[in-house]
Amino acid sequence: MRWILTILAAAALTVFQIAFLSWMPAPFSLLSFAVIGISISVAAERPLEGALWAFVAGVLLDMHGLYGFGTRTALLFLVFAVQRVLFSRVLTNASKSALFLLTLAGVAAEFVGLMAIDGMRVVFGGTPYLLSFEPDIFYRLIGSALANGLAVVLCLYAVNAFRRRFESVFIPHR
Amino acid sequence: MTPATRSRLVIVTGAAAVLLFFLHLLGATANAEAWILRGLSRPETKLSEAARSFRDAVGAPFKVNETRKENEVLRIERDRLMTEVALLREIEAENGELRSVLNYVKQAEKAPILAHVLASSPEAGTHTILLDKGSDDGVRMDVPIIAGDGIVIGKIFKLEKTTSLALLLTDSRSRLGVSIQNAAKTQGIAQGKRGLSLEMRLIPQNEEIIAGNLVVTSGIEPLVPRGLVVGTVRDVETEERNPFKTATLLTPVSYDDLTLVAIPAP
Numbered sequence: 001m002r003w004i005l006t007i008l009a010a011a012a013l014t015v016f017q018i019a020f021l022s023w024m025p026a027p028f029s030l031l032s033f034a035v036i037g038i039s040i041s042v043a044a045e046r047p048l049e050g051a052l053w054a055f056v057a058g059v060l061l062d063m064h065g066l067y068g069f070g071t072r073t074a075l076l077f078l079v080f081a082v083q084r085v086l087f088s089r090v091l092t093n094a095s096k097s098a099l100f101l102l103t104l105a106g107v108a109a110e111f112v113g114l115m116a117i118d119g120m121r122v123v124f125g126g127t128p129y130l131l132s133f134e135p136d137i138f139y140r141l142i143g144s145a146l147a148n149g150l151a152v153v154l155c156l157y158a159v160n161a162f163r164r165r166f167e168s169v170f171i172p173h174r
Numbered sequence: 175m176t177p178a179t180r181s182r183l184v185i186v187t188g189a190a191a192v193l194l195f196f197l198h199l200l201g202a203t204a205n206a207e208a209w210i211l212r213g214l215s216r217p218e219t220k221l222s223e224a225a226r227s228f229r230d231a232v233g234a235p236f237k238v239n240e241t242r243k244e245n246e247v248l249r250i251e252r253d254r255l256m257t258e259v260a261l262l263r264e265i266e267a268e269n270g271e272l273r274s275v276l277n278y279v280k281q282a283e284k285a286p287i288l289a290h291v292l293a294s295s296p297e298a299g300t301h302t303i304l305l306d307k308g309s310d311d312g313v314r315m316d317v318p319i320i321a322g323d324g325i326v327i328g329k330i331f332k333l334e335k336t337t338s339l340a341l342l343l344t345d346s347r348s349r350l351g352v353s354i355q356n357a358a359k360t361q362g363i364a365q366g367k368r369g370l371s372l373e374m375r376l377i378p379q380n381e382e383i384i385a386g387n388l389v390v391t392s393g394i395e396p397l398v399p400r401g402l403v404v405g406t407v408r409d410v411e412t413e414e415r416n417p418f419k420t421a422t423l424l425t426p427v428s429y430d431d432l433t434l435v436a437i438p439a440p
Contacts, residue, residue, distance in 0.1 A: 015214060023229055048180055059194065063207055064391035072197040077188060107323035 010037060010056035018064050029089045031139070033057065034076050036152050039103040042083040043094045054080045066129050067117060075113040076125060082109040085145035096156055100149040107145040257307045270432055274322040275436055281324065286436040287311055292337065294430070301345040301366060303328070303432060308336040313437055318350075318391070318398045320436040326350070326391055326402045333402065342429050343372050351394035352404050353419075354387045361392050364404055364423065372405060374421040381419075383410050389423055398400065399438065 002075035013033040021028050034057035041050035058073025065072055083106050091098045130137065175183075197203045279286055289305035307313050319328045319340045328348060331341035335382040341348050344366040352374060354360040362374045368375040374389060387407040393400025412419040 015218060016221065019218035020225040023222060025229070025233070048175075048183045048187065051184040055187050055191050060190065063211060069198045070191075071291035073191050073195070077191065 002046075003048060003052055006037075006052045008055050010034070010053045011060060013037070014060045016058040016138050018060070026143055028148040030144040031151055032110070032144070032148055034061070034105070035079055035103060035106045035148055036155065037149075038076065039083060039099060039106055039152055040155070042080070042087050043099045043102055044077050045094075047080075047084065050080050050083070051077070067114075071117060075110050075117075079106040080111050082106065096153050099152050099156065103149040103152045104145045108141065108147050111141045111144070120164075180272065199289055204359075205378055237398075237438065267431065271322065271432075271434055274319075274335055278320055278322070278324045278436055284439040286438050287313060288339070289313075289435050289437055291432045291435065294435065301342040301348075301429065302331065303340050303342060303435075305338045305340055305435065306336070307437065308334045308338050310335045312440055313338050314397065314440055316395070316397050316438055317440075318402060320402065320438065321432055324402055325425075325427055326398070326404050327425070327427065327429060327432070330437070331397070331411075340435070342366070343425070344370060344429060349390040352389050353392040354381075354383055354407065356383060356387050358382065362421075364389065372423040372425055374407070374423055375418065377410075377419045377421060379412065379417060379419055383419075383421055385409055389421075 010033075017031065017033050021031055023029070031166060034053055037053035037057065038050045041047065054076035055073065058076040061072035061076075062069045083102050086105050087094075087098075087102060091102065115131055118128040122128050122131065198207070198312040206215060222230070249338065275288070279288070289307040289311075292306050293304040303319075305313075305319075313330060313334050315330055317320045318326045318332050319330065319342075321327045326343070328342035328345070329350070330338050331347075332339035343350060343364055346366050346368055348364075348366040352360070352362055352364045354374070354377075358381055360383060361379055364372055364374050364379045367373055367415050377383060385407050389404045389407060391398050391400055391402040391404060403426065405425040407438050408422045408424040410419055410421045
């Protein structure tokens with residue numbers, strides 16, 4: 001049941017990101033629900049949900065994106081893998097700061113992956129979509145990492161507050 | 175769910191992604207992708223519209239300064255365009271005037287002298303214009319001044335070597351022999367009225383005149399040719415005991431907007 005909800009949530013939020021948030025000014029346009037979803041799943045030790053996030057969001061992003069089909073899916077699986085390794089080997093707990101760092105690493109991994117693909121396009125005579133020597137690109141990376149990291153932390157705060165307030169209402173016999 | 179099962183499912187998900195990629199390369203998923211995109215197109219359009227409206231509504235207060243600057247730029251542009259429009263209208267009017275004068279010049283036997291209006295009479299109640307042509311250019315005293323397509327507007331009143339002063343028909347001191355183009359060819363004198371209007375006087379009471387009759391020069395004056403248009407009759411004033419009646423004339427050109435006039439050559 002949970003994985004169906006994950007698929008639906010990933011699909012709905014990715015469509016919302018593509019159709020709504022992309023029109024908003026920064027930092028809202030920099031939010032990536034896929035990275036956020038994968039981060040939370042990895043930190044909650046639910047790898048299947050993380051993989052589903054990468055799969056569903058990646059396919060939808062690929063269907064709407066500039067890059068070839070499979071690119072964003074592959075990158076989101078890369079994010080998932082990096083975060084899994086980081087969470088199991090480097091970070092020692094699932095605190096908010098750990099989750100924040102996990103998200104930063106995820107955004108950085110996705111960014112590096114995109115730059116690498118752009119670089120390959122240039123090597124093979126194509127035109128890059130994002131890659132440039134302007135400092136703006138790094139500001140964008142930093143902005144995106146901070147926006148997504150803070151969004152994850154805010155999300156956790158909201159979920160915890162919701163639980164504290166409504167747990168007794170919805171689960172009275174616990 | 176055991177960790178091993180979870181790992182297997184993760185691998186299955188990854189494998190599904192790889193399989194989908196290859197199916198896409200083979201074109202096997204084209205219909206499914208098209209179906210999904212078609213299904214998503216409507217909610218995405220709605221979301222995009224909502225996003226733009228929301229962004230515009232929320233962003234409006236932050237754009238006040240930008241709007242103000244843009245408004246200022248547009249205001250300057252508007253002022254510049256207004257000046258340009260005024261200038262173009264001026265040129266258009268001048269062009270029309272030049273065309274009509276040119277018509278007269280073409281019709282005249284001898285090429286008339288063209289003179290620019292330098293100034294208008296500064297004294298209230300008088301109606302004169304200063305022209306940039308004088309006796310050195312062949313201008314003589316009492317010759318008529320022509321505006322437009324052969325319309326008499328006055329006579330040379332004062333002559334200098336390089337300039338001349340023309341007394342317009344509406345000036346109180348102005349007198350011009352005219353006739354009405356009616357059956358009787360009624361003759362009279364066109365006389366100005368305080369620089370404001372033009373009247374035809376000394377019209378015998380028994381003459382039949384109606385509004386709209388054309389008034390032309392009678393040719394009674396040696397330097398003023400016959401048949402030049404002066405104006406039309408606007409209304410006729412008849413007084414008992416007075417052997418003559420008076421007609422108020424309507425001039426076809428505005429005497430205040432003159433820039434170029436023609437003076438018949440000697």
